[in-house]
Amino acid sequence: MDVAEFRCSVSLSALKLTFMLLFALSPVEGQLHVVGSPQPIVAAPGDDVILPCHMEPKFNVVGLTVEWSRPDRNMEYVHLYRHNREMTYIGRTALFTDGLREGNISLRITNVTQEDEGRYRCFVPKLKSQTKSSIVHLIVAKTVTTETPLHPETLQTPNLAEEFHSKGGMTRRSRLIPLVVFGFFLLLCVAVAGGWFIESKRRKTELASATS
Template identity: 45%
Template sequence: GFDLSYSTLSSQCLIFHLFPGEVVVIGSNLPIIAAPGDDVLLPCHLAPMFDVQGLTVEWSKPDLKPDPSDRLSRVEYVHLYRDRQEVPDMKMASYFRRTELFMDDMKHGNISLKILNVSEEDNGRYRCFIPKLQSRVKAAVVELVVVGEKICFVFNSFPTFQASFTNRFRLCWFLRCFLFCFLDPNNTKNLTTDSPLHPQILQTPNPQDTTPRNSESPTVQLSSASFPFERYF
């Protein structure tokens, strides 16, 4: 079954006064964030639990409109389920062999859509619609946001790391995770600098200089708590 939280139904309850036992289509209030190449799940289900195997399920992009200059033009589907099977002839070419429903879970009301190998061209809103559902809430909208590029690790004789991002948020998130893992303030260590001193430091001391000298080597303290994130973001 599905657990229904207040936050999930709040936006719909403010508009519709649902009758007891009325079946509604529920999506996600939050956008689905993904990177290029990921396989994503656009969540959508019916509540209370309802078997939709015998109904038509349409997944489309509502922001796409038909060509007004062509009277025969139509907006194709991202995924169309009809007569207990997918109808590939009416889907957008860019989604061919990239979408699927969970057929075994449709009897429980699960109509979530899986999209394979997403790209930035897949950005936008997706609408799940059941036209013959006996309900006043037959559709739900889920937003997909595809940002940045996939992280790539390259190991040669010396381990190196290559990553590029087009989104500052994802880069900041990665740096915070890195510093948390490797520069944990609970494991802070004092690192002694054993490298040779600069020639300017190796000068003959002035006999008249009475400033006390510290014989200890300079130390450097690393701590993730003191890293100035705001300076770079």
């Protein structure tokens, strides 16, 4: 094997290893979880409110079905997202469609009433995971004291990146990517050094043969 073939072989091996590691670190559906708010969401009548729910780790759900229902009221659907279309069953609900690619399946309810109080279930039926759903509890109280008002002008789509970070939340992939890059760089260095060593040895051999 000459120097060029050796360099090509080492470079291909390094690329294969990098792709294998990146593939192993990318999230698969079996590792996903549907996560809702562990604390009740409190709102006053007439407020707009967000029922938080997201995929952990982040996962694109644009091509999946997302169902919001009320199990305590035997309501099969409150809001349904299917085939890239939204259907609201109470006329005052919406998803953050721009956030679906990041796994944000939170539900926004406008002008809440006392009848809206209760348990809500966010469910991704076609998700290949043991945790396909989560329950969010909404409390509608006449007097609400919160540090952050729930009026429409203050509502924002939940920032999942900040939420993950606050939980100590770098994902396994984000922690290991620098190691993958470093390993790939190290393999390239070894390939270059090996090629230089073989080339140097070959030249010394040729020089010795020429002078003998």
